[in-house]
Amino acid sequence: MSTVFNGKYWSIQRFISGFSNNAFLITCARSGSSVIIDTPANPFELIQAATNSNVEAILITHGHRDHVEGFYDVSESFTVPTGIGSGDRNSLPASAPVNIDVSTDAIIVIGNISLQAMATPGHTRGSTCYLLESNDSEAAGEEAHVFTGDTLFPGGPGKSSSPEALRQILESLEKHIFPLPESTVVLPGHGEFTTIGDSQKEYAMFSAKPLDPNLYGDVTWG
C-alpha cells in the first residue's frame, strides 16, 4: 500500500495486487467517507485499509477479469452500492448491488468529494473513467485526478481488440480525457501515473501522422 496523494480535500492510497493491478482507496478528508476504485484479486490490504474509513461505494473502471477478480471479497466486507459501465455489467455477479449510474456526466457524491463518470468505450464496451473533484467551490484549482482504468496509460491507450476498437478508444480520449486541465494526474489500472499535459503532447505527435487503418492491439503514441 502506498499513499499517492494526501491533500486538503482527499487522500488516495494505491494497492497493487492481482495482475499488477492498481486498486485505489479515495478518502474524503473532511467526512472520512471513501470510495474504492477496482477490485483485483487478493484485495486484503485494500480491505484492511478501507476498514478505517466509511466506504460508501465501489466503482469499477471496466469488467476485465483482473479488475474484478476480488469483487466478491471486497463486497463481502463492504455491502455498498456499486457502479460499472452497463456494457461490462455481466462481469460482476448478478447478485451484486449494481445501482450507481456511471453514464457520462453522472456525479457520484462521497462525503465532500465527487466523482464524475465518463463513458469511454474502446478497451471494453463498458470502460468508464472517473474524474475526482471537490464539492467545495473554494477547491477550484486544487490538484485533480482522473482514474482511467485500461483506457489511458503513460505512452499510449489501453489494448484494443480491433481497428474499430482503437478508433473508439481514441474518440473516447479526445472527447472526455484530453480536454481535462493539463495538471490533472492520470491514475491508470496498471503501472505508474502520468498527467493530462504529458499525454496531450504524446498524442499530438501520434495524431499528426495518418492513422494506419489496420492498427490495433498494444498501440503506443511514439
Ligand SMILES: [Zn+2]
Ligand atoms: Zn482491461
